[in-house]
Amino acid sequence: MSHTKNEREDGILSKDQTESSLIDDGNCGAGTGGGVVLKKGPWTSAEDAILIDYVKKHGEGNWNAVQKHSGLFRCGKSCRLRWANHLRPNLKKGAFTQEEEQLIIELHAKMGNKWARMAAHLPGRTDNEIKNYWNTRIKRRQRAGLPLYPPEVCLQALQDSHGTSAVNGGDKGPHDILQNNSYEIPDVIFDSLKTSQNVLPYVPELPDISTGSMLMKGLGSQYCSFMPPTIHRQKRLREATAFFPGYTGAVKNECPLFEQFQDDISDKAAQSFGLSFPIEPDPATKNSLQFGVFPGSHNLSNGNFSASEPPLEAVKLELPSLQYPETELGNWGTFSCPPPLLESVDAFIQSPPPTSIAESDSLSPRNSGLLDALLHEAKTLSSAKNHASEKSSYSATPGDIAESSTFNICETEWENCGEPLSPMGHSATSLLSECISASGSTLDEQPPAETFTESHVKSEPADYVFTPEIQNEAPIRLDSCHPDTLLASNWLEQDSGYDKDQTIMTDSIAALLGDDLSSEYKNMAAGTSISSQAWGLGSCAWNNMPAVCQMSELP
DNA sequence: AAGGAAGGCAACCGCGTGCAC
DNA sequence: GGTGCACGCGGTTGCCTTCCT
Structure with a gap:
């Protein structure tokens, strides 16, 4: 992936072309360049090889020395980026898996645009990769008019924050505005998701940041x-x-x-x-x-x-x-x-x-x-x-x-x-x-x-319709008038009469969803206690x- | 088939932070 | 304490590919 362009270039890139791309690298600093004109733009395989060889010999770090010692006409910054994003070992290439996507979503809900921190929870993935994925996702969903976050994440965030805000005097993550408002939100959101949904194949140790x-x-x-x-x-x-x-x-x-x-x-x-x-x-x-x-x-x-x-x-x-x-x-x-x-x-x-x-x-x-x-x-x-x-x-x-x-x-x-x-x-x-x-x-x-x-x-x-008269009787039932409760919920399951209803409902929804989604829905709704989170966030x-x-x- | 638009990705840029001097 | 350097991070840009008309 990282070499798609470069490899293509390698075959056609003439010396003139290479030199034409040599420009002053103001970003990398005149000092690092030492007056040498540094190259910008796509990396070639040759450059990659040089960089890899250099890192093998000298290890990561001291990137500004790369240009001096390896002969690469790249600034240290560019070298570091190239190494980190494409050359370093154990990089996972290819599209994100669904599990990774799920994790990214959750991490983003938790961290925001902290790509590097998110990348730390996605082995083999780079911050840049995650960032690009997220930006693409935003665009995609924006076009579709769809929510950016799975609502279960949102709701869990709110729930947990709501329920614990008063008692949690927890961390003071530097990025949390809410903390400034004295609302400390624990990590229960994703913990609960992880434990209940069993969605995440990789359960990171999320930093102790105010959830949500x-x-x-x-x-x-x-x-x-x-x-x-x-x-x-x-x-x-x-x-x-x-x-x-x-x-x-x-x-x-x-x-x-x-x-x-x-x-x-x-x-x-x-x-x-x-x-x-x-x-x-x-x-x-x-x-x-x-x-x-x-x-x-x-x-x-x-x-x-x-x-x-x-x-x-x-x-x-x-x-x-x-x-x-x-x-x-x-x-x-x-x-x-x-x-x-x-x-x-x-x-x-x-x-x-x-x-x-x-x-x-x-x-x-x-x-x-x-x-x-x-x-x-x-x-x-x-x-x-x-x-x-x-x-x-x-x-x-x-x-x-x-x-x-x-x-x-x-x-x-x-x-x-x-x-x-x-x-x-x-x-x-x-x-x-x-x-x-x-x-x-x-x-x-x-x-x-x-x-x-x-x-x-x-x-x-x-x-079932909730009325003030029966509210004490069956808060579960009144849920049924909420569309969100069409999907299974732990609460509802407490109702002895609910299992049957749930089955019917599940089947109905599955039928409505069609072949593609019905099986997934059924599995989620029937198989686990997290059906509500997976499908019926509202619940x-x-x-x-x-x-x-x-x-x-x-x- | 050609041109344009959109999507996706790699790389660049600017800024912030940590550390050594 | 101030300064400079190295590094890292997040935002943005630009290029290439793919899709659509």
Whole structure:
């Protein structure tokens, strides 16, 4: 690979050509060149041989001496790069394996653009290789309008960060903006992935860096970068949903409420804070922070550009490692997201509900960063919920009372938890879509799918619908009204009656996915406890919701 | 078949860091 | 403590190949 050009050149490269490429190497420094004109451009096999021979004799390092001792007209820097990227032994050539890709994704979610550190976890791979791969991946997925990260990574990052942020006083990695916000995020994300999914053939010893920090940093920026600022949220919702044929039907059937998004979002905005989550907080426990997770899911969704329409303006491709100033990250008001995405956030920040004023002071997103913001919102949502709870279902199909009784809550909650007022401007649908998209077999593009229609939406009621009355009874069941829970989850599996349902669901999804994906899906869904992470990222968040919420519960 | 566009990769460039003097 | 050097890292550029029209 490294010699493709050079080898080709070797046969045709004339002396004139070689000399024509000799230019001053300002980058390598005049001193190292010593006035000698150093060559730039592709390396030839002869040069490679010289360099290899030199390294064999003298070892790596002292690269500036290479030119002096070997006769190579290359600066030390160039020699080092050539050696490191192409000549050194044990370099693994060829395309990245799926395992490597998975690892890169996870590492990037964790580290950001720390290519060298990522390369340390990928034996035989160079930072440059990883970097190129990642940039290519970004472009590819951007074109496809797909999320950059598999949502399970995002969700796990958020979950774990959410659950441990308060108790972890861990490392102070230099790259973690979040740390500056006093959110120490452990490495549990990938540890859990590694242990549960058994995906990674190579389990690196990840440096003790705040997990998800880069991911979190990228959440807003990444999303905002890729999301056309002007795209309507409804449109985004449908577009995002449209990416996943297999899930589209499931979404249609399980969550008819999505159709409601097409109607007057602004009118429902106020309600969103009240019922923005399918899982109603326990009025007794006031576990309002259940809400905090789902917005987090939105947040994570924001970490993924779900729009199918690429932005016209130039985008910043480097996402998680965007080194936003701390103030930017912590201050949602100045976040670089376009207004349509964060207008609700701004409004929310600027006008917190009266009941949350106290909390706002202590938990203002402006002060504490993303996670605090989520907590803040969660609390606010909980408070506001009481005001909105009186509102009856407003989206039921007329005459379909019985169905609406089950649907409306789901619908309402879905509506409310969806596009309009998520601080991150994302809907559960987009989350779902991203979940599905990223859980594909290739980690990359997924074919677009048709958007669902109302007829689909109304066609089948959800089997289980959460209502405040039964919330204590079966939090598992209410999950079922969430599309994410179409896929297996550990939580759901706790339900004695779920196994059968899961099997049916799995088969259905597998059928929808078609031959290519069904087997993979089935294997993942049925064979392991990580099916939700592999395929139903959303269920990760849902599964762990209570724990996260409890951990997040404010005094 | 030809030309253009896009993708992928190798190499370059600038900057930051660590270390020795 | 200041300075210079070597090295490493991340971003960017440019070239080549492939694909599309």
